Amino acid sequence: MSATTIPKVGFVSLGCPKALTDSELILTQLSAEGYQTSKTFAGADLVIVNTCGFIDDAVKESLDTIGEALAENGKVIVTGCLGARSTGSAEGDTNLVRSIHPSVLAVTGPHATQEVMDAVHAHLPKPHDPFLDLVPGAQGSGGFGIAGIKLTPRHYAYLKISEGCNHRCTFCIIPSLRGDLVSRPIGDVLNEARALFEGGVKELLVISQDTSAYGVDVKYRTGFWDGKPVKTRMLELVETLGAIAEPYGAWVRLHYVYPYPSVDDVIPFMASGHILPYLDVPFQHSHPDVLKRMKRPASGEKNLERIARWREASPHIVIRSTFIAGFPGETEAEFQHLLDFMVEAQIDRAGCFAYSAVDGAVANEIPGMLPLEVREERRARFMAVAEQVSTAKLQKRVGATMQVLVDSAPGLGKKGGVGRTYADAPEIDGTVKLLPPEKISKTLKVGEFTKAVIVGTQGHDLVARPI
Numbered sequence: 481m482s483a484t485t486i487p488k489v490g491f492v493s494l495g496c497p498k499a500l501t502d503s504e505l506i507l508t509q510l511s512a513e514g515y516q517t518s519k520t521f522a523g524a525d526l527v528i529v530n531t532c533g534f535i536d537d538a539v540k541e542s543l544d545t546i547g548e549a550l551a552e553n554g555k556v557i558v559t560g561c562l563g564a565r566s567t568g569s570a571e572g573d574t575n576l577v578r579s580i581h582p583s584v585l586a587v588t589g590p591h592a593t594q595e596v597m598d599a600v601h602a603h604l605p606k607p608h609d610p611f612l613d614l615v616p617g618a619q620g621s622g623g624f625g626i627a628g629i630k631l632t633p634r635h636y637a638y639l640k641i642s643e644g645c646n647h648r649c650t651f652c653i654i655p656s657l658r659g660d661l662v663s664r665p666i667g668d669v670l671n672e673a674r675a676l677f678e679g680g681v682k683e684l685l686v687i688s689q690d691t692s693a694y695g696v697d698v699k700y701r702t703g704f705w706d707g708k709p710v711k712t713r714m715l716e717l718v719e720t721l722g723a724i725a726e727p728y729g730a731w732v733r734l735h736y737v738y739p740y741p742s743v744d745d746v747i748p749f750m751a752s753g754h755i756l757p758y759l760d761v762p763f764q765h766s767h768p769d770v771l772k773r774m775k776r777p778a779s780g781e782k783n784l785e786r787i788a789r790w791r792e793a794s795p796h797i798v799i800r801s802t803f804i805a806g807f808p809g810e811t812e813a814e815f816q817h818l819l820d821f822m823v824e825a826q827i828d829r830a831g832c833f834a835y836s837a838v839d840g841a842v843a844n845e846i847p848g849m850l851p852l853e854v855r856e857e858r859r860a861r862f863m864a865v866a867e868q869v870s871t872a873k874l875q876k877r878v879g880a881t882m883q884v885l886v887d888s889a890p891g892l893g894k895k896g897g898v899g900r901t902y903a904d905a906p907e908i909d910g911t912v913k914l915l916p917p918e919k920i921s922k923t924l925k926v927g928e929f930t931k932a933v934i935v936g937t938q939g940h941d942l943v944a945r946p947i
Contacts, residue, residue: 487604488516490524490553493631494542495532497687497735498590498658499560500631501640503530505593506559508628510600514607521548525604526555526585528596531577533562533657535836546581557586557599561657564589565839590658591643624679627672635885635927636683636906637676641669641717645689646696647777649764650843651804651835654689663695666703666712674724682927683731683885684721685905690777692738715745722754729929731885733905735760738777739786744793751794756902759790763801766821767814770807773846787825798903800829805862806855807835809848815858819865828873829909830866834859867940874910874937884912884932884944886924893917893924893946899932901942910940917946 489510493503506528510517521527527549531542542562549556558577565576577587586599600606624630630637644659645652673684688694695701695712702709710716721732732755737743739761750757763783765771790797803818822830834855837844882901889897897914904910914924914932924930924946932944 486514486516486607488518488524489600489604490521490527490549491517491519491530492527492545492549493530494545495530495534495538495560497638497685498640498643498689499530499532501638501687502560502591502593504629504631506530506596507631509593509597511629513597515600515604521552524553526557526600527553528557528559528600531558531560531562533560533565533576534653535833535838539565543577543580546577546584550581550583554583555603556581556584557588557596557603558584559588559590559592559596561590561654563587563592564657624681625675627675627679630676632906633887633926634680635887636685637681638685638687639669639673639676640664640687641691641694642688642697646693647690648775648842649777650773650775650846651764651807651838651841653838653840656840658689661690661693661697663697663712666695666710666717667705669717670705670710670720670724673721677725677728677730680927681730682728682929683733683906684725685733685735686717686721687735689736690738691734691736692740692743714742718746718749718755722749725755731756731902733758733760733902735905737761739763739783740777741786744786744789747790747793747797750797757794757797758902758905759797759799760905761799761801763827764804765807765814765818766825767810767817770810770814770818773809774804774807774843784821784825798828799825800831800905800909801827802831802833803862804833804835805858806850808843808846808850810850810858815861819862822862822865822869826869826873827866828903829870830862831908832859832862832866870940871937874940874942877934877942878936880934881931881947882912882934882944884914884930884946886914886926886928886930887911889914889924889926893922897924899924899930910942912942912944913938915943915945919947922946 493500507517529546529549532538567574567576567579575587585603588595642663644661645655646661694714698712700711700713702711725732737759749755884899886897886899896916899912899914930946932946934942934944936943
């Protein structure tokens with residue numbers, strides 16, 4: 481088959497890292513079946529849009545992108561969380577996407593690779609048999625063997641360990657979109673991790689809806705990897721991932737870790753350098769009454785003590801979190817409790833959302849909905865405090881020599897570059913602005929580590945000189 485006759489699929493991926501990993505699965509399958517893929521609509525035989533369906537801004541962006549794809553191409557398949565949203569109208573629930581864009585070819589929900597492929601096959605027949613034509617191997621064009629195709633830069637990758645969530649937080653509709661917790665088999669997860677490291681990944685970002693709950697749905701069933709029994713549980717997962725990463729000198733970073741007591745058992749692996757001393761913990765708030773209204777799991781007034789234990793066990797640990805300001809019923813005193821928590825807990829990196837009344841969220845019915853201007857004002861106050869804490873902690877790093885993973889280095893870094901330390905995850909935290917090396921022989925390469933002396937700070941970022 482000539483290149484001109486190979487069917488081409490345009491692809492747009494929106495939303496969180498969990499949606500991105502869904503996109504990677506779909507792109508891998510498209511490649512396995514011989515389709516060409518591109519990030520543009522032009523010249524494509526059809527377009528797939530992977531959407532986000534959570535907060536209002538994300539919904540608008542997704543709907544606008546679908547409209548743009550329809551206008552430029554005309555043949556659009558929609559997948560992702562927005563695809564599972566209904567209008568909730570009095571006339572009866574209808575699919576939200578179809579109600580606004582009735583001409584789309586098909587609509588599926590999240591984590592729906594086969595449903596998407598079925599829709600592609602119906603409108604653009606596959607060019608060949610996947611059992612005969614395989615995805616390029618780890619050294620191929622964008623491929624990582626069994627780990628498939630990745631949308632991130634080649635030196636880091638997300639590893640999704642489970643799908644769905646068993647919690648019913650009142651502000652969240654994710655369980656209604658992605659379902660209950662389904663943990664991936666431990667052997668599959670570890671095989672994918674090894675394939676990624678073999679393909680050159682230097683940083684593995686472990687993600688899920690609740691990383692701490694990995695294996696709960698299968699009662700921590702014992703699986704097998706590399707001929708050895710391994711429990712389907714976060715502790716054993718972390719231990720084994722660190723062991724796989726070690727020969728490659730690679731990082732393992734944990735995201736979406738709920739503060740269960742079991743997390744205490746993971747901290748020693750951070751203290752020893754087995755995995756990065758970094759925890760992304762979705763606290764959302766600090767006041768016990770607000771947390772009760774949120775129906776947050778592992779939420780209590782003991783989180784300060786828990787954080788203190790983590791810092792004692794691993795002094796270099798970095799904690800990032802997200803919070804909600806202006807939750808229904810939140811009093812000024814409860815909000816002040818949150819500000820005090822930020823200062824006392826010394827949260828290294830923090831994000832904050834003003835409460836958004838997402839359609840279908842139980843929290844919308846809680847008495848005491850605050851005016852939007854109050855919610856936004858509290859979000860701004862929170863971020864001001866968060867910035868003060870973060871900036872002060874960054875200043876303490878000045879003078880230290882740190883390992884930096886290089887993300888950008890034009891001209892081999894002769895004019896400097898951009899990277900990150902262990903304290904910063906890609907796209908959500910800060911960066912290290914690398915100055916031109918003093919040694920003429922010193923070069924910087926994307927995806928490789930370099931030692932650098934921290935010489936200053938710049939907002940949320942560090943400034944460093946490679947050595």
